[in-house]
Amino acid sequence: MNGGVDEIMATCPLKHEIRVNLWRPFILKLRKRPITYLTLYSPPIMDVKLLQHHGLIEVNNEKYLGVVGVGINTESEADTVTNLDKRLDLLLSGDINTLINGTKASKKAKQLDEKFPFDVINLDYTDPLHKYGMDRELSPHVEAIANIFKKQDKGKIDQFALFLTTFTRIEAYRPDFIEYLKGIVEENINNTPNFKQKLFDVSGCENLNDYYNKSTNDCFAVAVTKMILKLMSDYNYTLAAGDIQWLVRDAVPPERNMLHLAFHIKRFVAPKIVEKRNIGNRKNNVEHKSVEFLREDYLKLKESTDRDRLNEVHLEQINSFNQKTFELKIPEPEN
Amino acid sequence: MQETNSQSIPIEVSSRILRHISRGIYRSPAGALKELVSNSYDAGAKKVTINTGYPVIEKIIVTDNGRGMDDKKFRDIITQIGFSEKNIGEEIDVIGSSKHTRRKTIGHYGIGFLAIGQLAKKATIVSKTKNSLNGIRATLDFDQFETHRTDGKQRSRAIDESRIEKGDKNRSRVAEEKFNIGECLIESIRYGREYKEESFTRVELSEIRDDVQRQIAGSTTSKLLPDAQDQKSYSASFEDILKLLREKEKQSSEVRLNNQKVPRLREYFYEMLLWELSVYSPLPYPDDDKLKSKLQHFVGLANKSEFELVVDGFKLTKPYEEWFWEKKNGFATKIFKWENEKYYNDYRASAYLIYQPGTMIRPKALQGILVRENSVAVGLYDTTFLSYPFNEGTKFNSLTGEIFASGLAGAMNVDRDSFNQTAEEYMALTEWFHEKLYSDVFPEIKKFQKTTESPSRIKSANLVEDVLNIIAQPGENITKVEFKSLGKTEKRRVKTVGKKLIINSDHKDCDMSVAKREKLIFATTLIIQGYITDDIFEKVSDEIERSKIKAKNA
Numbered sequence: 034m035n036g037g038v039d040e041i042m043a044t045c046p047l048k049h050e051i052r053v054n055l056w057r058p059f060i061l062k063l064r065k066r067p068i069t070y071l072t073l074y075s076p077p078i079m080d081v082k083l084l085q086h087h088g089l090i091e092v093n094n095e096k097y098l099g100v101v102g103v104g105i106n107t108e109s110e111a112d113t114v115t116n117l118d119k120r121l122d123l124l125l126s127g128d129i130n131t132l133i134n135g136t137k138a139s140k141k142a143k144q145l146d147e148k149f150p151f152d153v154i155n156l157d158y159t160d161p162l163h164k165y166g167m168d169r170e171l172s173p174h175v176e177a178i179a180n181i182f183k184k185q186d187k188g189k190i191d192q193f194a195l196f197l198t199t200f201t202r203i204e205a206y207r208p209d210f211i212e213y214l215k216g217i218v219e220e221n222i223n224n225t226p227n228f229k230q231k232l233f234d235v236s237g238c239e240n241l242n243d244y245y246n247k248s249t250n251d252c253f254a255v256a257v258t259k260m261i262l263k264l265m266s267d268y269n270y271t272l273a274a275g276d277i278q279w280l281v282r283d284a285v286p287p288e289r290n291m292l293h294l295a296f297h298i299k300r301f302v303a304p305k306i307v308e309k310r311n312i313g314n315r316k317n318n319v320e321h322k323s324v325e326f327l328r329e330d331y332l333k334l335k336e337s338t339d340r341d342r343l344n345e346v347h348l349e350q351i352n353s354f355n356q357k358t359f360e361l362k363i364p365e366p367e368n
Numbered sequence: 369m370q371e372t373n374s375q376s377i378p379i380e381v382s383s384r385i386l387r388h389i390s391r392g393i394y395r396s397p398a399g400a401l402k403e404l405v406s407n408s409y410d411a412g413a414k415k416v417t418i419n420t421g422y423p424v425i426e427k428i429i430v431t432d433n434g435r436g437m438d439d440k441k442f443r444d445i446i447t448q449i450g451f452s453e454k455n456i457g458e459e460i461d462v463i464g465s466s467k468h469t470r471r472k473t474i475g476h477y478g479i480g481f482l483a484i485g486q487l488a489k490k491a492t493i494v495s496k497t498k499n500s501l502n503g504i505r506a507t508l509d510f511d512q513f514e515t516h517r518t519d520g521k522q523r524s525r526a527i528d529e530s531r532i533e534k535g536d537k538n539r540s541r542v543a544e545e546k547f548n549i550g551e552c553l554i555e556s557i558r559y560g561r562e563y564k565e566e567s568f569t570r571v572e573l574s575e576i577r578d579d580v581q582r583q584i585a586g587s588t589t590s591k592l593l594p595d596a597q598d599q600k601s602y603s604a605s606f607e608d609i610l611k612l613l614r615e616k617e618k619q620s621s622e623v624r625l626n627n628q629k630v631p632r633l634r635e636y637f638y639e640m641l642l643w644e645l646s647v648y649s650p651l652p653y654p655d656d657d658k659l660k661s662k663l664q665h666f667v668g669l670a671n672k673s674e675f676e677l678v679v680d681g682f683k684l685t686k687p688y689e690e691w692f693w694e695k696k697n698g699f700a701t702k703i704f705k706w707e708n709e710k711y712y713n714d715y716r717a718s719a720y721l722i723y724q725p726g727t728m729i730r731p732k733a734l735q736g737i738l739v740r741e742n743s744v745a746v747g748l749y750d751t752t753f754l755s756y757p758f759n760e761g762t763k764f765n766s767l768t769g770e771i772f773a774s775g776l777a778g779a780m781n782v783d784r785d786s787f788n789q790t791a792e793e794y795m796a797l798t799e800w801f802h803e804k805l806y807s808d809v810f811p812e813i814k815k816f817q818k819t820t821e822s823p824s825r826i827k828s829a830n831l832v833e834d835v836l837n838i839i840a841q842p843g844e845n846i847t848k849v850e851f852k853s854l855g856k857t858e859k860r861r862v863k864t865v866g867k868k869l870i871i872n873s874d875h876k877d878c879d880m881s882v883a884k885r886e887k888l889i890f891a892t893t894l895i896i897q898g899y900i901t902d903d904i905f906e907k908v909s910d911e912i913e914r915s916k917i918k919a920k921n922a
Contacts, residue, residue, distance in 0.1 A: 043876040095604070095605040095606070095681070095683055096605055107423045107424055108424055110423065111422060111423060111425075111426075114419075114421075114680050114681055115419055115421065120604045120605060120681045120682065122604050123602055124602055125602065128818065140600070140601070144601075240660045260488065299868065359419075359678050359680070359681040360417045360419050360429065360431055360678075361415060361416075361431040361432065361433055361568065361570075362497075363431060363568045363570050364562075364563045365559070366494075366503060366558060367557075367558050367559060368507075368557055368558050
């Protein structure tokens with residue numbers, strides 16, 4: 034393994050907690066097994082091993098059926114094969130956004146496109162959604178998320194789970210994008226009285242600037258959620274359930290906050306007008322759904338306080354998954 | 369913790385072997401890897417894994433669960449490369465076999481280790497035997513390579529032979545015929561008590577040679593065709609690879625580069641490596657009921673050694689797939705079998721040949737005959753059928769098979785990838801096999817072709833019928849065209865019956881060779897569209913026939 038992020042992914046009990054107690058429960062909401070799964074992997078590919086361990090992913094003699102992995106480069110492709118006991122149904126290297134947004138002239142983009150729709154899509158990004166200095170108005174990440182909804186809709190899938198992970202150091206973002214996100218929250222405050230009320234209840238803030246200054250990361254998380262809700266509504270999807278969790282890497286400065294979002298998404302079916310209260314309520318209006326993402330305390334997993342506790346819970350499983358590769362293992366000598 | 373006891377010893381080989389190493393004694397990386405697999409097989413391993421690290425190929429790691437080597441055995445091997453006595457055919461136990469399987473060894477370690485020198489500059493070998501807490505770690509460093517960095521990876525390339533020989537004059541020469549080709553550092557290592565029962569060998573190759581990396585990853589293509597990696601197909605299983613190779617060779621493909629069309633020639637080298645390994649290695653056949661029922665004896669021969677090879681997660685088997693047994697153009701495959709026959713003194717051979725009428729064996733690499741000594745292939749499929757002396761035309765393209773023979777060890781060349789053609793055992797085997805081809809196979813195929821409509825003729829007739837029925841639209845003189853057997857005595861080529869045109873499939877002018885097919889389409893179109901009648905067509909055709917005979921006689 035090439036160290037860095039891969040090493041963390043292979044050993045970090047906090048990340049494993051996210052896999053076990055955020056991702057897996059959301060997959061169970063689909064009430065379907067085996068699932069098809071698109072993952073933006075890191076070579077240890079622990080998510081696939083965990084889901085297979087729980088019977089959510091099917092395997093045969095040679096491969097993980099219905100599992101597609103996209104890694105950053107050929108090095109990660111080689112590392113992934115090394116770290117797996119079987120082949121994935123499709124393993125691609127390259128930028129996920131380019132592959133999703135790409136034309137079919139690219140064989141890889143075409144191969145990926147042919148695998149849609151998926152029951153579960155895991156966009157486990159480790160970078161900002163719209164990088165500072167990026168000379169593009171539309172972020173490739175956001176474009177990719179929109180294209181995912183488009184492809185899922187084209188594939189006629191009625192429900193699926195979407196996981197999105199991103200890095201939330203505001204300075205690392207393009208300022209326009211932050212303004213765009215702030216605008217989204219402001220819109221909610223202005224248009225949804227419930228949102229405004231709940232915002233006040235949980236934070237004591239009445240306007241966007243107060244909330245942003247008081248809880249920048251939480252404001253960011255709610256805004257990103259709202260953005261995704263809007264993107265899904267364009268393809269007639271709506272939210273059945275969602276959750277926000279934070280993974281805070283504070284063992285070594287500077288502190289890094291990784292936002293983990295999980296969504297259970299369903300096809301929007303307009304209610305029949307059989308009662309008066311449904312009149313005018315037949316639109317897939319996702320605005321009010323942002324309210325449920327406002328909370329006083331989000332689940333925060335911190336390296337400084339939670340690592341040891343979670344190591345006790347997950348270490349054995351992490352080690353056993355790391356041992357699960359196609360290669361014969363030889364023991365380490367004492368000297 | 370025990371103190372490390374390490375010692376450096378030179379790696380020495382005979383001058384004969386030296387020349388082979390620097391030129392490369394194996395025809396491909398797969399040939400060299402096969403040697404390491406053979407070492408594992410001879411060590412009684414049930415399983416071998418190879419991690420090539422494709423597509424980067426920074427290291428290649430071969431691990432087995434065989435009996436391993438202790439310090440003494442390893443030293444014996446490394447100091448006697450090219451001099452060690454052959455131990456081919458020795459009966460050994462398969463380690464950990466619940467069925468107490470035994471197998472015959474297929475190689476000799478020393479030569480096998482030379483394979484390392486063809487793939488990489490450096491190798492680290494870790495090995496341990498059962499009932500011992502001691503193991504060895506040996507680091508081999510071959511001198512005939514120079515290192516450099518490419519794309520951030522440490523790689524090596526061979527330096528030329530004359531430099532090695534020149535260097536040797538100034539170096540320690542142990543004996544007249546020995547050359548020093550590098551260093552081997554051996555350390556003893558110690559394992560915890562819990563591992564006492566375990567035995568294994570792990571060979572980690574590093575500083576992989578440039579040309580090896582290129583040959584496996586096809587990165588020459590990447591340089592030539594920047595989008596090559598992007599355009600490659602991914603294979604999830606070994607069956608996918610076989611399918612890919614079969615389908616890819618049917619169509620040539622090209623890309624535009626600097627406004628020029630460039631053929632994609634080196635796209636699937638990695639897949640070919642796996643294919644070659646699957647052919648070379650003593651592997652079982654795939655678990656396929658049809659195959660088991662058709663080639664039971666051979667499945668038994670291949671499967672008895674309990675051996676598994678996994679490369680990069682691909683579980684390799686002999687390269688057959690279900691598709692292979694399907695009818696092609698409506699014809700079932702024909703199988704010829706000879707089981708356990710004496711071919712020379714007490715040496716025995718079993719062989720089978722599969723004939724696929726009217727189609728070529730795909731992938732092309734499967735065409736020919738493969739010779740196995742104790743289940744391990746010597747070379748790849750031979751399309752000359754061991755230099756069969758008679759021309760049988762395209763029938764060879766429709767044949768594939770294997771010979772499982774004993775007693776060929778002495779007839780193999782040093783690369784163990786080809787035979788010394790003058791060796792008596794090999795000559796006897798060739799004679800035995802050619803006699804089968806001459807007496808059993810080709811007469812049977814010819815008989816089959818005479819008594820059965822040839823698939824290519826059927827295909828051709830269908831094409832003619834389809835074309836003519838498109839032309840014979842309602843409103844034309846003829847609205848339906850069909851081939852019909854009118855008997856050998858019927859002299860007419862075509863006959864109209866109402867609005868139907870019948871083509872006499874028994875007439876020699878309608879036998880559907882390409883030239884005759886085009887002529888027939890042209891002439892019958894004239895009839896369909898009312899430019900001539902069937903009688904005029906017959907009259908003119910007879911006249912042409914008579915003129916041809918006259919011209920011939922004149």
